[in-house]
Amino acid sequence: MATGRTMNQGIESIQGALRSFIESELRHGAAIDDRESLLDGGILDSMSITRLNEYIESRFGVNISDADFEPENYETITAIAQMIHDRLERSDRPAQPS
Amino acid sequence: MDFALTKKQSELKQSLIEFAESELGGDMRGREHAGEFFWQGWKKSAAFGIQGLPVPERYGGRGEDAVMCMVAMQALGYGCRDSGLLFTLNSHMWTCEMPIVQFGSEEQKQAYLPGMVAGTIVGGHAVTEAEAGSDAFALRTTAVRKGDRYILDGTKTFVSNAPIAGVFLVFAATNPKLGWAGISAFLVARDTPGLHISGPVDKMGLKTSPTGTLSLDRCEVPETAMLGRPGQGSAIFNAEMEWERSCLFASHLGAMQRQLQTCIHHSKHRTQFGKPIAEFQGISHKLADMKVRIELAELILAKVAWLKSQGKRAHMEAAIAKLFVSESYVASSLDAIQIHGGKGYLPEFEVERDLRDAVGSRLYSGTSEIQRNIIARLLGV
Ligand SMILES: Cc1cc2nc3c(=O)[nH]c(=O)nc-3n(C[C@H](O)[C@H](O)[C@H](O)COP(=O)(O)OP(=O)(O)OC[C@H]3O[C@@H](n4cnc5c(N)ncnc54)[C@H](O)[C@@H]3O)c2cc1C
Numbered sequence: 375m376a377t378g379r380t381m382n383q384g385i386e387s388i389q390g391a392l393r394s395f396i397e398s399e400l401r402h403g404a405a406i407d408d409r410e411s412l413l414d415g416g417i418l419d420s421m422s423i424t425r426l427n428e429y430i431e432s433r434f435g436v437n438i439s440d441a442d443f444e445p446e447n448y449e450t451i452t453a454i455a456q457m458i459h460d461r462l463e464r465s466d467r468p469a470q471p472s
Numbered sequence: 473m474d475f476a477l478t479k480k481q482s483e484l485k486q487s488l489i490e491f492a493e494s495e496l497g498g499d500m501r502g503r504e505h506a507g508e509f510f511w512q513g514w515k516k517s518a519a520f521g522i523q524g525l526p527v528p529e530r531y532g533g534r535g536e537d538a539v540m541c542m543v544a545m546q547a548l549g550y551g552c553r554d555s556g557l558l559f560t561l562n563s564h565m566w567t568c569e570m571p572i573v574q575f576g577s578e579e580q581k582q583a584y585l586p587g588m589v590a591g592t593i594v595g596g597h598a599v600t601e602a603e604a605g606s607d608a609f610a611l612r613t614t615a616v617r618k619g620d621r622y623i624l625d626g627t628k629t630f631v632s633n634a635p636i637a638g639v640f641l642v643f644a645a646t647n648p649k650l651g652w653a654g655i656s657a658f659l660v661a662r663d664t665p666g667l668h669i670s671g672p673v674d675k676m677g678l679k680t681s682p683t684g685t686l687s688l689d690r691c692e693v694p695e696t697a698m699l700g701r702p703g704q705g706s707a708i709f710n711a712e713m714e715w716e717r718s719c720l721f722a723s724h725l726g727a728m729q730r731q732l733q734t735c736i737h738h739s740k741h742r743t744q745f746g747k748p749i750a751e752f753q754g755i756s757h758k759l760a761d762m763k764v765r766i767e768l769a770e771l772i773l774a775k776v777a778w779l780k781s782q783g784k785r786a787h788m789e790a791a792i793a794k795l796f797v798s799e800s801y802v803a804s805s806l807d808a809i810q811i812h813g814g815k816g817y818l819p820e821f822e823v824e825r826d827l828r829d830a831v832g833s834r835l836y837s838g839t840s841e842i843q844r845n846i847i848a849r850l851l852g853v
Contacts, residue, residue, distance in 0.1 A: 399852060413653040420609060420652045420706040421849040424787050443707035445653045
């Protein structure tokens, strides 16, 4: 299990990677704040989300089906990072003895 | 890499071709003239197990994977002259039944799947609106929550199967502020108060597949009618489009294979200037081009089927398949008419029907321009 400190560092580096991808690939280089709404602001659309999910899978090694989409998880860079972090944590956790 | 079909796939393919040729043709010209849906063919298809192909066995289906489903739909396209019946089957299976398999609650699966497999319930799919066609997620139909219910208001056009369907997958905005991310999907039964159905409307082709309009006028459904979760509508739509852009177009590939056989037969038997017209390069090159399109269409569809059966994303490949098959279908249908000369232009020879059907294939499931946009977007441009 990650400690509070390493957990925060983990999320921050995920946020950083997401920010770079979104700025370079979806925003033509324009800067974005981690708490800015991606859905309300039209930064993510139903097509770019597929590209973002492909990036997340290859960069972080987590499986994300496009079909799993829930708006809350993609609202901001912070929310996406939290979702990735939670999935990484779950895949790290040893299986519980039955 | 293995391009061969397994024994099970070959057997299914062969039995479906035989079934379709003997049971699903009949008086197709009469039905087409009358714009009549072939109920008997629909019921026979259900008895054969076609509607149940992708549905898990516990709901009465066969639980086949994407590869088997595509082999089956291609075989039907080859053997079944009633392209409208095939279109209805495909719409039912990939844009209503499959979303329930993939996103439905246990209660929804129990309520609809056994009937959809048995053929007692026909499914429809309602996203398009007068102002939201290619820009499907600009839809204006709303679903407003009221306690444990949703009230749907709006009008859906171009709904395949509308005049005969028992349940519709209706897309509506539950959070319009979020645009595409605020769209949800609902299963709306035909007898729901406030749902009004009109049609059939006449079309250029696919005349035996009835199309209509849905008006939702304070149409009230329980919250349990929502398929998936709030805001999941676009994900459901994209997932079902992957199925439709591959399996429905596998049927068109089957039709192109039948078309080529007919053209080869005609060009070997029709004599002009003292020899079979197949001996003229102007004709034989058309046949060769038709074959090239078929081979390439088969390859890209096989890739989509493989990706899907591996549980992998096939968004780009399904768009490429849809674009390539539909454009090829139009090109080959024009070639088929040309090879048949004047007879190709007469309905009684059943050559020109393919062209009328093929033109539609460049429009539904997203137009050719939209497929190119998808491919370009996924390339990052
Ligand atoms: C036989 C048939 C069955 C159908 N069945 C169903 C069904 O069951 N359920 C359902 O919901 N809908 C159904 N549809 C509707 C179908 O999905 C739409 O017709 C299709 O998406 C195109 O929308 P539109 O007709 O409004 O054309 P428009 O969107 O108005 O397009 C007109 C033209 O503009 C082009 N265009 C539009 N936007 C762009 C762009 N961004 N870039 C380049 N070109 C663009 C289009 O490609 C097209 O050539 C069916 C349609 C047909 C023909």
